[in-house]
Amino acid sequence: MMRVLWLCLGCLMLALGVIGAFLPVMPTTIFLILAVACFSRSSPRLEKWLLESPTYGPALRAWRDQGAVSRKGKTYACLGMAVGYVLFWWGAHPSWRLAAAVAIFFVASAAYVVTRPSPREPGPGGEPPGG
The missing domain is CATH 4.10.860 (DNA Excision Repair, Uvrb; Chain A)
Known part of the structure; x- marks a missing residue:
């Protein structure tokens, strides 16, 4: 049950991140960071997909591994x-x-x-x- 809740929350965060990519005043990366955290508890496949994204993967990995922001x-x-x-x-x-x-x-x-x-x-x- 908790895995399903984390997956749903991850999908919501991913959707907000995608919306943020198109709206100039809405953040993207913070929602993707939250999506990765949710997917780490529910879907290793989606977590890996985000972390390996050519566009957002480097920033997500830098935050996860080093707590760093470019x-x-x-x-x-x-x-x-x-x-x-x-x-x-x-x-x-x-x-x-x-x-x-x-x-x-x-x-x-x-x-x-x-x-x-x-x-x-x-x-x-x-x-x-x-x-």
Whole structure:
């Protein structure tokens, strides 16, 4: 039963990740990271498929193996949050308290992403140094 729930949750995260690939203000990679985590508990075949994806596999493996985010990933994440905040401000016309709370959340999220290590270069056997 739990395996089915993890599989359904993984499929939902994968669907949200695919949607995020096409919508500029919705994240992709975080949903794919969550999908990999769910599939690791339910479907090794789908987990392997995501980890071997030519587009997202390297970022997913870097996060899983090293807790790392590439410089490009950090840049896109921060830009996405900034654009998301501007759209929120422009579209929702929030009170100053709500605007401040959302700004604090985005700043904290950006700080977390920016402070993650960058991926290490693979060693001679294809493994990260020390890994």
